[in-house]
Amino acid sequence: MSASYPLSSCIEWQFTEAGELDARLRAAKAAGFELAEFHLWRDKPVDALAQxxxxxxxxxxxxxxxPRRSIVDPAEREEMVTAVRETIAATAKLGKPDLIVASGFRVxxxxxxxxxxxxxxxxxxxxxAAEEAGVTLLLEPxxxxxxxxxxxxxxxxxxxxxxxVNSPNLRLLYDVWHSAVMGEDMAQVLAGRIHLVAHVQVADMDDRHEPGTGSLDWTKVMQTLTDLGYSGAIGLExxxxxxxxxxxxLTRQKLG
Structure with missing residues (x-):
């Protein structure tokens, strides 16, 4: 039997009927969530979210x-690190959440x-920069x-x-949907390395909707995470x- 994981609502896409992001946060709380996540912050009501x-x-x-900047283009490196530092500063009032980094495009x-x-x-x-601030970065494929x-x-x-990189302040965000789109074998790619994964996100194949609406075997997915020893939260992205x-x-039924 798979473990029961705490669930995090992606309020970027969920509880939209509630209105602004801070109202979505309250709606998620009313629905039983203790955890939430969203995407970019510069266009969001950060002070209202903090409240x-x-x-x-x-x-x-x-x-x-x-802003998102490339980790592979040397011309954007300084801007990338500056974006990390500015995001650390701006989100400190939000409880120092983990900060998600994408790679940027090939050069x-x-x-x-x-x-x-x-x-x-x-x-x-x-x-x-993250270590100085006591924040964790999540690298997302x-x-x-x-x-x-x-x-x-x-x-x-x-x-x-x-x-x-070998830093305790850099970990991987493993997204089940992105991985499935790429045809990866979840158990194989995570074997022996789950300690490097700090967050997992889920959505069903093919169209990125709630678990139970597509082709993924959620009993197998959740059992694999348990067998590997994953101990974090599950983001409902x-x-x-x-x-x-x-x-x-439906999601809670499928994820156990």
Whole structure:
């Protein structure tokens, strides 16, 4: 039997009927959540979110580094590290959530070795900033269906980068949907390395909706996480197709 994991609502896409993001946070609390996450912060009501977090006692499991800048393009490295530092400062009032980093796009003319070396250099600098602030960065592999030229679209490569940087303040965000789109074997790519994964997100195949609406075997997914020893939260990063109460009931049933 799989373990029961705490669930985090992606209020970027969920509880939208409540209105602004702080109202969605309160709606998520009313629906039984203690955890939530969203994407970029510069266009969000950060002060209102801070107040809602204080009132509800909820905790954020992830916010994206904003603006997004490349970890593989040396021309963007300084901007990338600056974005990390500015995001750390801006989200301190939100409880110092983990901060999500995407790789950016491949750079024409660079070899695989050069892409990797550039990524390690940028991530080391970013991890140093995170360590100073007591914050964790989450490196997220995406997929080529959404982003054909994205550099990091492999869980193995993401874990290799985390290992190469070798910082306790850099970990991997494993997204079940992105991984499935790329045809990865979840148990194989995470075997022996689950300690490097600090957050997991879920959505069903093929269309990124709630678990139970697509083709993924959720009993197997959840059992695999348990067998590997994952001990974090599960982020519900999906587009609901049902009213939220029904969507959550189906999701909770599928995730156990």
């Amino acid at each position: 809602a977090l204080d009132e509800t006692g909820m905790r954020l499991t992830g916010v994206c580094v904003d 024409e003319g660079l070899s695989e070795e050069e892409h990797f070396a550039n990524a390690v250099t940028a991530l080391r600098a970013a991890a140093d 995406l997929n080529t269906r959404l982003f054909s030229a994205m550099y990091l679209v492999s869980t193995k490569l993401g874990l290799d980068l985390v290992e190469a 999906y587009f609901p197709t049902l009213p939220m109460d029904q969507s959550l009931a």
